[in-house]
Amino acid sequence: MSTATVDTVRSAPRSALAPVLLTVEEAAVCLRVGRTTCFALIRTGELESLMVGGLRRVPADAPAAYLARRRAEQQAA
Template sequence: MSITEASITTAGPLLLTVEQAAHQLGIGRTTVFALLKSGELESIPLGRLRRIPAECITEYIDRLRAAARENQAA
């Protein structure tokens, strides 16, 4: 097992509910649903459920940081 795999397995769930994603991001459920609807935050269907891969939270934050850097440079 690589270091990356070890950190993933001990870091928490790989698929998050909307509530868990909202908690991780420090925002409300309604905002998470809006982000999902707009496509800014990715989710996957799991039967009748909708789950947000934990890595998509990180990717979303990375995009926000990149956009903030671009705005500061402009």
């Protein structure tokens, strides 16, 4: 990575960077469900998540992937 790239990343406003990981609460807001429901989806493996240190995080693309699977299931039924 060049110095120019590093300087650009450092100077970019925080709001301009899209999050790579979401908190469980942020994922719940994306899905328009409660925190408890979101944890249930994670526990059953329906919603992808991972541990970062001691924190549970949801990849930013996981809520959309969950919805795509649910839509495909409903269309197949």
